[in-house]
Amino acid sequence: MSTVSPLAPGAFPDMLAVDGVRVATVEAGIRYKGRDDLLLVELVPGAAVAGALTRSLTASAPVEWCRTALASGRARAIVVNSGNANAFTGRVGTAAVAHTVAAAANALGCAEDEVFVSSTGVIGEPLPAESTIVEKLPRLVEALAPGAWEAAARAIMTTDTFPKGASATAMIGGQRVRIAGIAKGSGMIAPDMATMLAYVFTDAAVPQPLLQKLTSRAVERSFNAITVDSDTSTSDTVLVAATGAAGNPEPDVALLRGFARALEAVCRDLAHQIVRDGEGASKFVEITVSGATSARAARRIGLAIANSPLVKTAIAGEDANWGRIVMAVGKAGEKADRDALRIAIGGVEITRGGQVVPDYDEAPVARHMQEQDIVIAVDVGVGRGKATVWTCDLTHGYIDINGSYRS
Amino acid sequence: MSTVSPLAPGAFPDMLAVDGVRVATVEAGIRYKGRDDLLLVELVPGAAVAGALTRSLTASAPVEWCRTALASGRARAIVVNSGNANAFTGRVGTAAVAHTVAAAANALGCAEDEVFVSSTGVIGEPLPAESTIVEKLPRLVEALAPGAWEAAARAIMTTDTFPKGASATAMIGGQRVRIAGIAKGSGMIAPDMATMLAYVFTDAAVPQPLLQKLTSRAVERSFNAITVDSDTSTSDTVLVAATGAAGNPEPDVALLRGFARALEAVCRDLAHQIVRDGEGASKFVEITVSGATSARAARRIGLAIANSPLVKTAIAGEDANWGRIVMAVGKAGEKADRDALRIAIGGVEITRGGQVVPDYDEAPVARHMQEQDIVIAVDVGVGRGKATVWTCDLTHGYIDINGSYRS
Numbered sequence: 173m174s175t176v177s178p179l180a181p182g183a184f185p186d187m188l189a190v191d192g193v194r195v196a197t198v199e200a201g202i203r204y205k206g207r208d209d210l211l212l213v214e215l216v217p218g219a220a221v222a223g224a225l226t227r228s229l230t231a232s233a234p235v236e237w238c239r240t241a242l243a244s245g246r247a248r249a250i251v252v253n254s255g256n257a258n259a260f261t262g263r264v265g266t267a268a269v270a271h272t273v274a275a276a277a278n279a280l281g282c283a284e285d286e287v288f289v290s291s292t293g294v295i296g297e298p299l300p301a302e303s304t305i306v307e308k309l310p311r312l313v314e315a316l317a318p319g320a321w322e323a324a325a326r327a328i329m330t331t332d333t334f335p336k337g338a339s340a341t342a343m344i345g346g347q348r349v350r351i352a353g354i355a356k357g358s359g360m361i362a363p364d365m366a367t368m369l370a371y372v373f374t375d376a377a378v379p380q381p382l383l384q385k386l387t388s389r390a391v392e393r394s395f396n397a398i399t400v401d402s403d404t405s406t407s408d409t410v411l412v413a414a415t416g417a418a419g420n421p422e423p424d425v426a427l428l429r430g431f432a433r434a435l436e437a438v439c440r441d442l443a444h445q446i447v448r449d450g451e452g453a454s455k456f457v458e459i460t461v462s463g464a465t466s467a468r469a470a471r472r473i474g475l476a477i478a479n480s481p482l483v484k485t486a487i488a489g490e491d492a493n494w495g496r497i498v499m500a501v502g503k504a505g506e507k508a509d510r511d512a513l514r515i516a517i518g519g520v521e522i523t524r525g526g527q528v529v530p531d532y533d534e535a536p537v538a539r540h541m542q543e544q545d546i547v548i549a550v551d552v553g554v555g556r557g558k559a560t561v562w563t564c565d566l567t568h569g570y571i572d573i574n575g576s577y578r579s
Numbered sequence: 580m581s582t583v584s585p586l587a588p589g590a591f592p593d594m595l596a597v598d599g600v601r602v603a604t605v606e607a608g609i610r611y612k613g614r615d616d617l618l619l620v621e622l623v624p625g626a627a628v629a630g631a632l633t634r635s636l637t638a639s640a641p642v643e644w645c646r647t648a649l650a651s652g653r654a655r656a657i658v659v660n661s662g663n664a665n666a667f668t669g670r671v672g673t674a675a676v677a678h679t680v681a682a683a684a685n686a687l688g689c690a691e692d693e694v695f696v697s698s699t700g701v702i703g704e705p706l707p708a709e710s711t712i713v714e715k716l717p718r719l720v721e722a723l724a725p726g727a728w729e730a731a732a733r734a735i736m737t738t739d740t741f742p743k744g745a746s747a748t749a750m751i752g753g754q755r756v757r758i759a760g761i762a763k764g765s766g767m768i769a770p771d772m773a774t775m776l777a778y779v780f781t782d783a784a785v786p787q788p789l790l791q792k793l794t795s796r797a798v799e800r801s802f803n804a805i806t807v808d809s810d811t812s813t814s815d816t817v818l819v820a821a822t823g824a825a826g827n828p829e830p831d832v833a834l835l836r837g838f839a840r841a842l843e844a845v846c847r848d849l850a851h852q853i854v855r856d857g858e859g860a861s862k863f864v865e866i867t868v869s870g871a872t873s874a875r876a877a878r879r880i881g882l883a884i885a886n887s888p889l890v891k892t893a894i895a896g897e898d899a900n901w902g903r904i905v906m907a908v909g910k911a912g913e914k915a916d917r918d919a920l921r922i923a924i925g926g927v928e929i930t931r932g933g934q935v936v937p938d939y940d941e942a943p944v945a946r947h948m949q950e951q952d953i954v955i956a957v958d959v960g961v962g963r964g965k966a967t968v969w970t971c972d973l974t975h976g977y978i979d980i981n982g983s984y985r986s
Contacts, residue, residue: 226909227910228906228909228910229908229909229910229911229912229914229915229917230905230906230908230909230915230917230920231909231917259902259905260902260905260917260920260930260933260934260935261934262918262932262933262934264934265934294902295902295905295906296901296902296905296930296934296935401888401889403887403888403889403903403906403907403910404906404909404910405906406905406906406909480810481808481810481888481973481977481981482808482810482981485977485978485981485982486981486982488978488982489981489982489983491982491983494703495666495667495701495702495703496810498637498666498667498702498703498813499635499637499702499810499811499812499813500810501636501637502633502635502636502637502638502811502813503634503635503636503810503811504636507636508636508637510636510637510638510667511669513637513667523667523703525669526667526669527667527668527669527671527672527703528667528703566888566978566982567978567982568975568978568982570888570892571892571895571973571974571975571978574888574889574892574893574896575892575893575895575896575898575973575974575975576896576898
């Protein structure tokens, strides 16, 4: 579990500081020894925040708090701990969140609904917030500094094998703005020791309703378009905060086009890194579905393919087993025309008109299957809806990681 | 792949012949060597038939034919081959079905819509029906004999490691009737070399509309309540035929209560055997969900737990990881009250009121996890809906079987 994923990028990216955002990390001793496990992000007064939270009906106490706090639309602080998810912890869990929020609001002199919290790690165990998080907050506030993204990304890791970060710049009305994000996630997403968390920061000034709109769209096309094992965490959280420190002119939707693209690119980059750190992953898989009744239907078909254990094990075995893709399309529950189905792997067309193409030569497809990045394209022949999703393969490594007794 | 599942029953059950049903098998050389791969079932004139077919939108040509033929409500013949699924084979596949149906109708002197066909095995490869199935039909007709259930069950196997059969008797209006069934299935269900097929026969006289009603209900509580890997075959088929040879009085619903129970028991027994032959399975898992808004919601929550790779790998690792059950309940998309959730494993209550029970002792649960049959009970605290589903664990064996290149 401690060796770095073969799909990991070479190094943590060079990332710029974002004006109005300071971070600090500390070892709070929640579960891990010898590493930081607590992150504080401070935002300048007036920063707008948008977000997306798990749809799980057994959401954690921190997620429930974030859902409430998002109504304010403003953020001054984000507190994230790893090692304990504070999920399924009943009233004790709610109290742990309340203590953390009150302490952070007090330390930074802000309102409680401007404080966001996330917890990731083991579920069902009480989080001793007072003796860990609350006690460390003063030291964290003292240590706040801009740009320590890699330390921040490392502090929120659980079963992750590498820290995840991405950044971009964009122009808004002639003013350059910066976007920087960090994320963690490995299984998609074990409540046990994994969960998807992502925090993206920008110095752009973006009105909160617009920020939420752009965030929702970017999340749909990135974090909601990836899957490792079809499991959904009780703690999944994406927050996007805009400090306004760049001093760009008040933007409308048209002015934000470039910013929206850059925000989506950062989210997609982070999402891809989560897949590349998928438990046991040896292949990164891109699946594009076209010809569906809608983009939503295309995404659902794509996820049915991406979540199929039979498709995933075939990819692990470097087997160009397109029959399993036919099966997954059939079970997705979205309209598809069997007799118009086209499947291509690695750019080579395999099926057309409900059967394998004449004189199909598997050799080039078999060669593609031996590569690390696999590209699958499916056209279901009933409309113009299109979507791309990303996943990894299912290997012995996944069984090793998740089938061993909790240590 | 050839070693018998550790969860297999000791031997094929002693099963009675059913009056009005004769079977024959032969080696047709479709794919396998040295074993029978073609089954013919002959039913007496007037036998009623009911069924359930895959909901896959990429259903095979034989399934499409069965859907049409079921409208007649009568069956004289069932022809089943293993080794080739005749799925995703376009017009050639439809023609192969037509040739088979015509030849069987001719050989037995019946109407074409009284002939049912199933094919299971590799998909996407043309089935040379003329030179295999059609050519062997005369020999099969000559060989027809009652009661050769084990040979019949063996002829339809693909990746199955043991033949599957079950039988029961029931009383209808003072007359004893017999029920006997065979099934195959291993992955749930690879289109590649696995698919779920089940054929159940009775000598009872049951009007076709009632037979369909009882069949649908039994299938919901048996074949549709099992999962190995969440994948749905292009070929899944269940047929229930009633010959009427027992001469019981014309029954109504009340008179059929015992018969309905016996039919459900046979279907459940066969369904359990499919799970016990699940690819790579080392544990048989029963999951009962209560307190849901409806039986349907309970089944959906149960299947979310049963299909979760994280739950399945935990069971393989003999880890009493109830947090993953909480996660799966949360993602099922059915109403559940996190703060009323009760989870018990092996009869030991673990959670109550949204958190782990006070002084939870994991020792007895850990002991239960080491057994071969695992029992999980979940109450989601919002209603009275209840359902039971069955699955197996997810092991290295599954990856070995499905991640190796097609040989």
